[in-house]
Amino acid sequence: MxxxxxxxxxxxxxxxxxxxxxxxxxxxxxxxxxxxxxxxxxxxxxxxxxxxxSEPRVVASVLHQRAASSGALRVRQELQARGIAPQAVAEAVASLQETEVERATAVWRRRFDAPPADAKERAKQMRFLMARGFSGAVVSKVLRSDFDEAAQEQ
Known part of the structure; x- marks a missing residue:
């Protein structure tokens, strides 16, 4: 048959x-x-x-899947790789930019329990966040704020 x-x-x-x-x-x-x-x-x-x-459904799907664990740069790259129109990519990334620091902090806290103790640990934590698509400025802000919080607790 x-x-x-x-x-x-x-x-x-x-x-x-x-x-x-x-x-x-x-x-x-x-x-x-x-x-x-x-x-x-x-x-x-x-x-x-x-x-x-539907292009809007593709964008919404990617945002739903990636927004919690990835930065705006990673989401932008994935949307561009899927052939989404530049205007739709820009709008999606702009919506993520508003919560970038909070999302990066949440990702950092899931992986690390304490601020970096030395330069080697700091570099490791920075690489971790940057590999997930968070910008250098956001990564620095996250690590600096968590270091400041730890210093205030002591």
């Missing part, structure tokens, strides 16, 4: 059932399965018309 290969629309729906994808992501993933030029664009146009593909 032979099975026919899934159509482009079927493949796109399967990908969309797993997580939100942008149009650019779907084009990249499905391009190798396109047999005739133009069929992929037509299938994606149909899905977009039926609101199966």
């Amino acid at each position: 032979a099975f026919d290969a899934p159509s482009l629309k079927g493949r796109a729906l399967r990908l969309l059932s797993q997580r939100e994808h942008s149009r650019a992501e779907l084009e990249r993933k499905l391009a190798k399965h396109e047999e005739e030029p133009g069929t992929l664009a037509k299938a994606l146009d149909e899905l977009e018309a039926k609101d199966f593909i």
Whole structure:
């Protein structure tokens, strides 16, 4: 018994059932399965018309998944990699900037229980936060504020 290969629309729906994808992501993933030029664009146009593909939902999904544990720089990179329009990326990053210090502090406290004791430990904690997409200014502010809090407690 032979099975026919899934159509482009079927493949796109399967990908969309797993997580939100942008149009650019779907084009990249499905391009190798396109047999005739133009069929992929037509299938994606149909899905977009039926609101199966939605850029605002992709942005909201990324923000929901990454905002608590990642900085604005990391979120910006992920949105750009997914092919989101620059204006939507800028708006999403601007909304994250307001709570950047609080989120960085929360991430830092989940990982470290005390302010850095020496320069080596400080560098380790800075690398940890910067690897998660927090800017140098935010990282410095987080480490400085926690150091100030520890000094006041003693």
